[in-house]
Amino acid sequence: MSRLPPLISGGVPLVGHAVEFLKEPLDLLARGYQEGGEIFSLRLGRQSAVVLLGPERNHLFFEETDRRLSIREAYPFMSRMFDEGFFFFAEPEQYLRQRNLIIQRFQGRQMTSYVPVMVQETTQLITRLGEAGEFDLIPTLGPLVMNIAAHAFLGADFRQWLGGAFFALFRDFSNGMDPIIPGWLPLPRIVRSRKARAQLHAMIGDLIAARRRQPADPPDFLQALVTSRYPDGEAVPDAIIVHLILLLVWAGHETTAGQVSWGLIDLLQHPEALERVRANQREVLGDTLDLDAPEARRLQQIEWALKETERLHPVAFVLMRLVQEELVVDDFSISPGTMLLLTPWFSHRLQEIYPEPARYLPERHDPARAEAPPYSLIGFGGGAHRCAGVNFAYQEMKVVITLLLQAFDLELVDPAPRPVAGSHTKWPASPCRVRYRRRVRARV
Numbered sequence: 001m002s003r004l005p006p007l008i009s010g011g012v013p014l015v016g017h018a019v020e021f022l023k024e025p026l027d028l029l030a031r032g033y034q035e036g037g038e039i040f041s042l043r044l045g046r047q048s049a050v051v052l053l054g055p056e057r058n059h060l061f062f063e064e065t066d067r068r069l070s071i072r073e074a075y076p077f078m079s080r081m082f083d084e085g086f087f088f089f090a091e092p093e094q095y096l097r098q099r100n101l102i103i104q105r106f107q108g109r110q111m112t113s114y115v116p117v118m119v120q121e122t123t124q125l126i127t128r129l130g131e132a133g134e135f136d137l138i139p140t141l142g143p144l145v146m147n148i149a150a151h152a153f154l155g156a157d158f159r160q161w162l163g164g165a166f167f168a169l170f171r172d173f174s175n176g177m178d179p180i181i182p183g184w185l186p187l188p189r190i191v192r193s194r195k196a197r198a199q200l201h202a203m204i205g206d207l208i209a210a211r212r213r214q215p216a217d218p219p220d221f222l223q224a225l226v227t228s229r230y231p232d233g234e235a236v237p238d239a240i241i242v243h244l245i246l247l248l249v250w251a252g253h254e255t256t257a258g259q260v261s262w263g264l265i266d267l268l269q270h271p272e273a274l275e276r277v278r279a280n281q282r283e284v285l286g287d288t289l290d291l292d293a294p295e296a297r298r299l300q301q302i303e304w305a306l307k308e309t310e311r312l313h314p315v316a317f318v319l320m321r322l323v324q325e326e327l328v329v330d331d332f333s334i335s336p337g338t339m340l341l342l343t344p345w346f347s348h349r350l351q352e353i354y355p356e357p358a359r360y361l362p363e364r365h366d367p368a369r370a371e372a373p374p375y376s377l378i379g380f381g382g383g384a385h386r387c388a389g390v391n392f393a394y395q396e397m398k399v400v401i402t403l404l405l406q407a408f409d410l411e412l413v414d415p416a417p418r419p420v421a422g423s424h425t426k427w428p429a430s431p432c433r434v435r436y437r438r439r440v441r442a443r444v
Contacts, residue, residue, distance in 0.1 A: 008028075028042070053347045061321060087247060097231075145396070153245055154249075273362055280298075285406065303394070304366060354371070
């Protein structure tokens with residue numbers, strides 16, 4: 001017999017905690033943690049939900065995915081955005097076949113080849129910014145992240161041809177993501193998302209056809225996908241290639257735009273950490289506005305700073321699975337049909353895992369300290385479904401922040417940014433402005 005963890009306060013008839021989850025989910029989850037500790041229950045309309053915190057429960061969540069927990073059933077809005085037989089919505093065997101196609105693109109020499117693209121796009125932004133002024137983080141860094149993804153995954157010609165159209169289409173496409181509101185409702189943003197999806201499919205489909213007629217030489221990311229085959233020799237369908245590109249650009253943009261913005265915010269709010277990052281840059285790069293992959297790997301201070309930002313500001317603030325078979329967690333028995341939630345935002349703030357959890361301490365991620373157990377840091381997921389492009393994202397964030405710090409002296413105009421309200425990806429809310437002035441010896 002199912003015995004759920006205690007239900008937290010504040011639910012109302014019929015809708016339970018759904019309205020609060022849509023409006024201020026972090027406040028709701030904070031109250032749940034205060035009342036129930038590391039495991040508690042919610043009601044999201046007619047849906048029972050159990051929230052888990054802590055590394056051991058995180059491990060269970062990821063270990064049981066595709067076994068007793070379903071990712072596909074937990075994200076019906078994602079299958080509308082992509083396809084029911086695609087990636088982690090597919091059966092586990094099909095998922096692994098598709099994932100292996102792109103994992104190869106995020107290893108070894110392939111990763112090295114993306115650094116010049118990241119440097120080129122970032123230095124173009126630096127040139128456009130000029131000598132001094134102000135910029136709002138997400139409206140500025142969001143398109144930069146999108147341009148890097150379009151250039152790296154679809155080629156320079158596609159990136160140059162699109163201009164700003166790709167970014168606008170992807171924003172409309174992304175706004176169709178909603179964990180609570182049914183997708184059949186004819187809301188304007190859901191209608192726009194469907195139209196954007198159709199336009200993106202057509203654009204990427206046309207590019208695939210062009211690559212089949214005239215292959216890129218040397219082969220780039222897209223050309224490798226276009227010509228790839230599964231291990232049994234079966235050709236990869238164009239529909240899968242289209243969805244893989246959509247997923248990579250969408251997921252990279254949704255996550256990286258927010259994480260790189262929070263990463264810069266955290267450094268500008270903590271001058272001592274910023275100076276350690278700058279000192280590491282001077283040691284590795286001098287005053288140059290350029291870097292390569294080996295130099296990027298030597299920038300350890302920014303690596304630790306970004307991990308601390310992932311800990312404090314995970315933009316994917318909640319992860320979901322639907323229970324398929326009865327699951328025992330602690331002393332509770334959770335029945336099929338229950339939604340299971342992980343919340344990196346609060347798991348990353350457990351005192352027993354991260355001492356002084358509210359403090360920004362990048363040095364806690366020095367591998368020599370070995371402070372936190374496995375599955376403590378889950379901003380990019382975990383297990384077999386950990387973000388395939390996490391290394392690309394970290395490399396991109398390191399390049400972008402490093403070059404901005406090399407080029408400019410920066411300060412926050414809005415000194416206490418907050419995450420966006422609602423159930424959206426937790427980017428810093430606009431306006432979140434940065435004032436900049438060209439450093440004396442920094443020239444593009």
